[in-house]
């Protein structure tokens with residue numbers, strides 16, 4: 001059994017990770033952490049997840065937990081680099097689902113992988129979205145520069161970051177296919193007398209409402225037709241299953257920084 005710690009265990013993703021690990025035949029719950037000021041410190045992670053007792057209390061002390069674990073799954077909204085450092089120093093594999101990582105944080109994760117860390121970091125762990133990344137790349141290459149590209153994402157009303165990490169990655173895929181640059185060629189929303197759409201931009205639009213788990217659509221439009229590629233997640237367990245697959249993948253992997261395309265063999 002792969003002894004696995006869940007970081008951010010009381011979050012929306014954390015609770016589903018705990019529940020699925022408790023039901024897993026290959027992973028066992030070796031620890032659960034929360035933010036140091038969480039009112040749930042000391043509570044049983046299984047009970048917090050709405051399952052039976054797991055016999056694992058939520059703690060803020062990751063340093064102690066990593067000494068007796070094989071892997072860490074991190075969907076916490078902060079502290080990703082610090083916790084990855086601790087895990088890698090203790091030989092644990094690390095699966096990161098957290099979005100909105102800065103370029104500096106991404107660089108630090110790459111450095112940790114260069115120094116022996118086994119890390120999977122992916123803004124979306126679902127099989128369907130990882131197929132969507134491939135399909136969008138193919139569509140962008142086939143349709144060429146004449147088609148206007150717009151990206152729409154919708155998430156629940158508690159999501160903190162915008163655009164979603166998945167939408168960012170989708171725009172990057174289109175930019176890679178077109179030889180464009182995310183920083184300069186993505187236009188976030190439109191308001192007022194903005195003039196006609198230019199050919200050299202990708203429109204990005206974030207919707208928030210209710211309990212939507214995660215919808216993404218990429219539109220390629222030209223006079224006379226449009227192609228729309230859509231993925232809709234209706235359960236967080238679709239991301240959780242990907243994260244557990246990533247833990248299994250890393251168990252026998254060489255050190256390196258991987259993504260879900262590696263885990264799913266889509267490269």
Ligand SMILES: NC(=O)C1=CN([C@@H]2O[C@H](COP(=O)(O)OP(=O)(O)OC[C@H]3O[C@@H](n4cnc5c(N)ncnc54)[C@H](OP(=O)(O)O)[C@@H]3O)[C@@H](O)[C@H]2O)C=CC1
Nearest residue numbers: 008011012013034035076077078079097099123124125239
């Ligand atoms: N890659 C993927 O497939 C997916 C990625 N995500 C991403 O995962 C992240 C979490 O989403 P979600 O579960 O909805 O968010 P939540 O806010 O529900 O959960 C995050 C949890 O992490 C806790 N936390 C924050 N900092 C720390 C820390 N330093 N140590 C331990 N715990 C900490 C938070 O505590 P507190 O509330 O007290 O701050 C909170 O309980 C987001 O970045 C989201 O975009 C989500 C779904 C799928």
Ligand SMILES: O=C(O)C1=N[C@H](C(=O)O)C[C@H](O)C1
Nearest residue numbers: 099123159164165166213214
């Ligand atoms: O915060 C969420 O909920 C989600 N976040 C990820 C993202 O930002 O892309 C993945 C998924 O869409 C759900």
